[in-house]
Amino acid sequence: MSGASSGSLDPKGPSAEAIADLWWLMLGLGVAVFVLFAVLLAVGLFRRRRADEGQPSEKRWIVAGGVVMPLVVLVVVFGATVAAMRALPDESPPGALEIEVIGHQWYFEVRYPEAGITTVGELHLPVGQRVEFHLTSADVIHSFWVPELGGKMDMLPDGVNVLVLQADEPGEWETSCAEFCGLEHATMQLDVVAESPEDFAAWIEQQG
Numbered sequence: 024m025s026g027a028s029s030g031s032l033d034p035k036g037p038s039a040e041a042i043a044d045l046w047w048l049m050l051g052l053g054v055a056v057f058v059l060f061a062v063l064l065a066v067g068l069f070r071r072r073r074a075d076e077g078q079p080s081e082k083r084w085i086v087a088g089g090v091v092m093p094l095v096v097l098v099v100v101f102g103a104t105v106a107a108m109r110a111l112p113d114e115s116p117p118g119a120l121e122i123e124v125i126g127h128q129w130y131f132e133v134r135y136p137e138a139g140i141t142t143v144g145e146l147h148l149p150v151g152q153r154v155e156f157h158l159t160s161a162d163v164i165h166s167f168w169v170p171e172l173g174g175k176m177d178m179l180p181d182g183v184n185v186l187v188l189q190a191d192e193p194g195e196w197e198t199s200c201a202e203f204c205g206l207e208h209a210t211m212q213l214d215v216v217a218e219s220p221e222d223f224a225a226w227i228e229q230q231g
């Protein structure tokens with residue numbers, strides 16, 4: 024199950040990959056700005072002020088470091104965020120597999136309407152295809168999140184939220200409810216199994 028190589032920084036599908044790329048970009052920019060300012064601060068602290076130094080250059084530093092640079096960084100992050108959002112699939116092709124996931128206090132109910140199968144605490148999906156998840160809740164608000172595949176999305180008692188996810192390679196991941204939903208929230212877990220379409224079909228048959 025979840026080991027050293029799992030989580031949202033070990034993406035196994037296109038949605039998670041777009042989000043992870045964005046995360047690395049933001050980390051890189053943050054580190055670059057931090058290092059730059061740490062160096063400038065050190066230089067400023069240890070340098071002797073020359074007697075003939077005037078005020079104008081200080082103003083330039085404030086405009087460059089306090090206005091221009093944040094503006095550039097924010098515009099880059101905004102652009103990358105919009106691009107990542109566009110990369111997330113929000114609809115699935117006609118005939119795509121539909122899986123209903125219903126949050127309960129405190130377990131996940133998983134239904135495969137086409138096959139007429141219901142499981143609890145275990146979710147199987149075939150790799151290499153977009154799957155349409157219909158998320159809802161039987162009681163309070165829960166949240167569905169498989170970090171390796173992307174997401175997360177609320178499971179609401181008064182409606183159905185649709186999330187389209189795809190797994191690019193087989194794997195098994197353990198995840199849990201991502202929204203505090205009562206005393207046993209921490210025990211509300213979901214085992215996710217991504218497998219080849221053949222294995223998935225065999226599993227469906229076995230369940231039926």
Ligand SMILES: [Cu+2]
Pocket residue numbers: 126127164165166200201202203204208211
């Ligand atoms: Cu919950």
